[in-house]
Amino acid sequence: MSDMVGKVEKKMLDEISEKIWSSFNILRGEISADDFHLVLFLLTIKRIGFKYEFLSNPVENQVSILDFLRHSDNVNASSIVDIYGVYDSLIYRLPKEKLVQLYEVIDSIDSKILDDNFLEIFDFILYKFLQSLGKFSGEFILPIELSRFMINIANPKHNAIIYNPFAGAASFGVLAPEQSNYIGQEINQTTWVVGVLRLLATNSFHSKSLILGDSIKQWNPTSLKFDLIIASPPFGMRLPFGISGKWGTIRNFENFAIEKGLDDLKNDGKMIILVPESFLFSSGQIANLRYHLIEQDLIESVISFPNGILHHTAIKTSVLVINKAKKSKGFINFIIADDFVINGVNKSKTLKDLDFVETISKGKESSFLKKISNEEVKSHDRVLDCQRYFLENFDGVKLNEFVTRIRGQRFNSGENGKWVKIKDLKDDNHNFYLDIDKIEEIPFIRRVSKIEESCLLISKIGRTLKPTFFEFSGESIYINDDILALRVDKKIALPIFVVMEFYKDYVIEQANSFRKGAVIPFLKVSDILSIKFDLPNLLEQQKQLDYFIELTSKLYDLEQQRDNLKSGIKKHQFDEFASLKHSLGAPRQNILSNAKTLIRFFENNNSNEFKVVNAKFFERYGIELKEVFNQFKNDINQISTILEKGENGLLVNDYKKELISLFEINEFIKGLSNNGFNFKINPKPLSDVDTIEKYLECNLTLLKILFDNIFTNANKYAFDSFDETNEVVIELGLIGNQLEVSIKNNGKPFPKNYSKEKFISKFSTNNVNKGKGIGGYDINRIAAYFGNEDWTFDLNTNPLYPVVFKFLFPIKNSVNEQ
Structure with a gap:
């Protein structure tokens, strides 16, 4: 029976939520879509008892609302007065009939059902609203599953003192324990207003506050010490100015939050912070901060999420758990979330956060959780990207045991030579020889190295290694630092066999585990040279090569047969179109010529008369005369391009x-x-x-x-x-x-x-x-x-x-x- 009641209640809530959502249609065309959160404000004041009286004009509606809030005995009314100024002008600008229609929709909602389920209804509307606007990349609000995950792994005690800089719409405050002392801080006024409304929706505003302020310039305005600092700093953004820190100049928001936060945590306090992937491996001040965290044994967990968990950004993200009272001393939990992520439509991803928290809270090692000692992390140069610590132990031969790096003679920019770029390298296990005849001799715009011996070329940048063999025959090539040149010890390995092995899954898997960066993927030379190979004796290598050459020859013959079958004669019927194109040629050229003439005239005309005409034209049409004729020119050029290509329509x-x-x-x-x-x-x-x-x-x-x-x-x-x-x-x-x-x-x-x-x-x-x-x-x-x-x-x-x-x-x- 209870299941049936639950289904009825859910259906009723869905209907109410959809009804409110549909009311956005009333506002369309009246105010900016960014201001549609007005509906959330009106819902909030209905909840505390405002009766929607249809007054004679918008000004009186404003007075009515403000008067109600000032005289209401509701505990939250005074907090709503503080944010009312944001909505005052919006209410005034709405035509009376639209305001009445909006009131009617909201007034039709059962007050008890609304009050009993207010936060659920509020957040349904908010998330759908933000998703429609595209404000879902983390700077305004995180996906609810990620916010819930972060607060749950923090597991704050009931009365915890929590600081949330860069708070956005206060998701962590909404999810924090009801009696916790939550202090959020947000710089954007509109975001702050929505966050305040959300906190009011939790019925715990008496213990939770959201401050309008700059978390950089006014960090920790209360000067308290905290049980928990939790943050999602502006993602992938640098500070507008460098700030002097303990471990060098601070240039990123997340570094600032970590360095400041360490000083403001209690002795048993925790920090949960969302960081871009680059924090885990970058050099400079970031590395110095990372080294300090490892040396002081403050890192409890590094939790890695796949691309797409944050919408509208390609930057991978991780959650860093810093714990001054961690239990597993000397170890760091490396956790990969991929198994708990559901792939949705259009490459979207959703975290199964509740299952994830329940599983990792057990602390057992598994295919997605490894406990790695601080000493092993130090052996990896204190790099914290998770993938490298999940490689299966493979008893192979490291690349650096049978190759030598060729550094070559260095040449400065400005000189000429056959400069090999990454685009010139091969990515084909059947065609891996460098085609030197296709490499142009061009001036160097970067410092390069001269290579004058046969070698293996490897790309350090990008998502593939592009192993390519350069066979030296007297003509040198030049490479920059994006390409690694390796001399193979022929007493241990055959160079072409090594190229073939680079395409094997076990090598690709190692390379992927070491590769860093989502925006510009790259590999450090030391990581490339640490890749292990399954290297048989030279006789067995030659046997495998002979078999490969035979297969390649057969494949080539099949491809030739396929290409012969696909070839044919392309038929064109374009006489009538050519005639039309010819007829349009003269008027097209005349329009283009006249447009260019007028543009030159406008550019050289500084008379007051022209300025007056141009200003009036801009006032009426929102565009200057010169720009109009620039568009004429661009459109005619586009028409010309299409006509030149279009004998059979748009091909x-x-x-x-x-x-x-x-x-x-x-x-x-x-x-x-x-x-x-x-x-x-x-x-x-x-x-x-x-x-x-x-x-x-x-x-x-x-x-x-x-x-x-x-x-x-x-x-x-x-x-x-x-x-x-x-x-x-x-x-x-x-x-x-x-x-x-x-x-x-x-x-x-x-x-x-x-x-x-x-x-x-x-x-x-x-x-x-x-x-x-x-x-x-x-x-x-x-x-x-x-x-x-x-x-x-x-x-x-x-x-x-x-x-x-x-x-x-x-x-x-x-x-x-x-």
Whole structure:
């Protein structure tokens, strides 16, 4: 019977939550989507007894709410007064009819059910709201499973004094024991307001507080000593200025929090902190701090999470547990969370946190938990990345026992030679000889080493070692420090046999366990040389080589037969198109020429008359005259490119794909123009750290066509006229080794029962009077050409943005491709 009651209650809660979520539709187009947390404020004041009276105008509504809060005997009312100023202008700006509609939805919720389940309903709305906005990468709020995991492994006592710098929306305060003395600190006002509302929702605000303040400039404003310091500092970000510390200049948020936190913990206190992977192996001040933690035996656990556990960033993360009263002296628990992570849609990952905590709390060694002595960690140069400590003991021969590093003669930049880059190395176990004839002789822009003997070349950077054999025949090559040159002792190993072994799973597994860095993967030379090989005697090596050569020859013959079957004559029918292209040539050139002439005129015109005209034009249209004609020029150039490629329509394969850096992709979306559209384009690019050394294999002309088709569709169907709140949001994020491109608008939704299949069908349209139905067809073909045939088309599930396109394009690591 209780199960049935539970199901009924859950269904009722789901219905209430969905009803509140649907009320966001009322706000769409009236205030910025970032301000939709107004709904959470209105829910909060309903809970403490505010009766929604439909007054005559917004000003009176403001007075009514503020008057109620000031005279309420509810214990939380005074705290709400402190944050009311944030909502005052939002309430004033809402049209009366919209405010009434919103009141009606909220007022229709049963007060007892709302009060009994307030935190659950509140967080359902909050997480869904933040997910819709894309604010889910850790700087605002962590995934609930990760927050819960961190507070549970801390296991604070009932009355613990807890400090939470960089608190975000106060998730750790919500999850902390009810009677604990929680002190959070958050610098962003909007985030702070939402955090205060969340703490009010816990019914324990009397013992928990969230301070609006800067955790760097006003660290520990209470000057207390703490049982627990728990933090998720701004991820992957450097401090705006260096701070002098005990172990060198502090440049990162997490280093600052750890160094400061050690001084503010009680003698039996703990610190739980989320750190980027780089903290585990970086040099400089970070290494000095890490050495101190190990020497003082303060590290209890290092818990490693896979890519994707934090949304919208490719940076791997770990949780560091620092315990001044740790029980297992002299040992560190290295824990890998991968077995407790569920893969979801679009490469998302969810932590099974409760199972994970229960399992690791037993402290038993397993396939995901190893107890490693401090002495062994020191032998690994105090590197704390987990994977290396999980390698199975393999009784092989270390690479450094049968190779010697070739350093070569050093040459400075500015001189010329055959400079071998990582892109020139092979990644094919059937074709691993360096093709020196394809290496151009170019000036060196970095310091290089001259190699003038046969050797094995290994990439230190990237996700693969790219073992390549250079056979010296009198012509030298030059390499920089990203490539390692090794001389093989032929008395112990045959060089080609060693190359083959590099492609074996057991070698790749070792390399992966030593590889560091998610943004720029790399291997230290000492780690490469410590890789172990299964090395038989020379006679057995030669036998395996002979067998391999025979198989390679047969494979080559089969590939030749396949290529012959695939070859054929490509037919083209382009006479009519060529005639059309010729007819358009003169007017196209005239428009382009006139646009360039006007741009030059505008650039050289400083008269007051022109400035007045330009200012009026900008005031009305939000764009300067020069920019308008720049767009004319760019559009004509794009039309010319398409016409040159388009004898048979848009043939995507005719547009060569190139490696475009994510920095360029960032600049590309920031430069997209909304001129002529009924909406504003709101780009949300990647953070600078997420663009480093990452490339997208695409074609910018096709990418522009993809975006233009989506914009044109939104302009025709989603927005009838221009309004300041109309927007198309382009949000970039990293999920594993993929770039997520989300394009969403807050206009009218598509018709019911519309689908991706209808959208991408050629000549299928939502409205025959507005389009020919080819845009979706081209979007689909371009996405497939860029490696994402199964892109998603989310309709009517998000009241903030009822139309959401999501693409996942594979990322190339630049050093493997350049």
